[in-house]
Amino acid sequence: MSPERTEAISAKLDDGTIVKVQVAATGGRQDVAGGAIPNLKDVGKAIEGIVEAVATPIHKAMPSKATVKFGIDVAVEPGQLTAMLVKGGGNATLEVTLEWEPKV
């Protein structure tokens, strides 16, 4: 599911550089203080978390090769950025391909 509205907001990197990030305009209730510039690092942390959550069970299946496809949209919450797991292409949000090579 791709959000219909997006907006470009400022986010900062650890070295203070400001980048524009296109985020999903999620709307909804929130307190209306403004001006907080979120750190893009929060998105990285979220991706790390998603990878870990997906990779651990895959390891258990011990495939020779595994491919995981997913898409990330960035959404903004008061004061911070967050990753929104969305369709990575095709119809699935998470597309997992596992291959086992015959043992010789």
Place this chain on the structure above:
Amino acid sequence: MAQNLEALLQECTVKLTLANGEVGTGFFVAPGYVLTCEHVVRNAGDEPISLRWQQDPEFAQAQIEQLLPAYDLALLRFTPPREAHPCVMLDADIQRRDELDLFGYPERDYPDGRPAGFVCEGEFQEADLSLILLKQGQMQPGMSGAALLNGRTGKVCAMAKLTRDQYTDLGGGGIKASVILEQLPALIEWQQTFHQRDRRWQNLLSQVNTLPTCPNNLPRSGAVAFVGRESELADLHRQLHQADRLAITAIQGMGGIGKTELALQYAQHHRDQNTYLGGICWLQAKDQNVGTEIVNVATDYLQLTVPTDIDLPRQAQFCWSQWPGAGEVLVVIDDVGGPDDIAAYTAIQPYLPPQSSRFWVLLTTRLQLGASIRSLQIEVLS
């Protein structure tokens, strides 16, 4: 000079910027004091908060004076850099379908701030906090802490806190003025002192489209010129508006000394000043039953339909309870008399308005009506 309350509201509004770049809105509640939401200044740390006023981005630096996180209230203090700034007039009155306006500083798109208008949809509770819900207006991030002006009363009845969707006109929510005044009771006196001295807000209130301005039934004065009582007029106003709101004030003195004329001059002066926007009710205690007079005033001047199947004291109380508008009302009862002090007071007592903040009661009498009534003695002019 502001020409209407919306313009004056804007002159009472400041943009707040924290050292870390976070922004919000705030408004003057007393000289040197700005009110805003606690969540606006939550990350301020020990750094001063920069105030932008009108086109002056470096108007002043403010410090946090008091934080009430449970109510999302923050009081900031600053040293006013130049001539006296105006202050909003706070009032708890808010009803469903009231139209509310704010002026705020959103974080983007409107660098010099923008107005926003809403309709009150009702109230809701969250934890112990009583909030109002707003619809049909766009509340954007950065508007937190903006004063919400009630178009019906001409006073500030809430402070903007949240949006229901920042991208559309779905509305938002605010903290009620009743909560603000309850949690920061010092504001009540500061507000009273300020608005007695600075008439800017009061003078513009008369433009508010409520009732025909200040309904009153004042008799004509017989005086060609009224001189020598200026200090008594001022004393009277001060005494009537002392902190203890439940008391009744009496002008007491001998017959023929000018009690009625003083009361009348007081009432006329404050009619012209629009002090009592709810109206001025002049009752003659000598010739008629006060209760009948109250019912007549309510019928003739306020277009109330008073039920006739209840006794007169209850009819009078009905009139007080249904008194239209939201403004304060001056009730003058002229020439309270009787065979003795106690009988005189007992005769009018069932008809007195309820002990509410709206009604101010002034009597004129030759008698000493007892300890529950404060009296202002007047003497023969020398």
